[in-house]
Amino acid sequence: MEPNLNQEKGRIAAIKASLADKLDAGSDALRSRTESLSVSAGEAAVAADGKLTAVTGSVANGMSSTAQFLRETDIDRIKETVEVQVREHPVRTLLVALGAGYLLGKALRR
Numbered sequence: 001m002e003p004n005l006n007q008e009k010g011r012i013a014a015i016k017a018s019l020a021d022k023l024d025a026g027s028d029a030l031r032s033r034t035e036s037l038s039v040s041a042g043e044a045a046v047a048a049d050g051k052l053t054a055v056t057g058s059v060a061n062g063m064s065s066t067a068q069f070l071r072e073t074d075i076d077r078i079k080e081t082v083e084v085q086v087r088e089h090p091v092r093t094l095l096v097a098l099g100a101g102y103l104l105g106k107a108l109r110r
Contacts, residue, residue, distance in 0.1 A: 031060045
């Protein structure tokens with residue numbers, strides 16, 4: 001039974017690395033879209049663009065931080081952290097997951 005456990009841990013580690021890479025790619029895509037939007041916005045949209053830049057920058061930083069967390073944290077520790085978060089704050093966890101999935105999907109779609 002031990003080889004199956006090692007195979008499963010290897011598969012989880014590969015998924016974790018892939019997810020971290022996708023989060024980094026999504027944050028880079030979000031930043032570059034924001035920069036290109038800022039350049040093409042013109043002076044009339046400067047105030048609105050400033051708010052957009054702040055929000056997307058915050059989301060992109062969160063995505064990068066999450067990717068770094070995934071790379072640096074042990075699989076078992078991630079599991080424990082997620083279990084505690086879901087147990088203590090189920091609705092907030094669901095909303096964060098839905099929001100992150102939506103933003104990541106938007107960033108990677110284009």
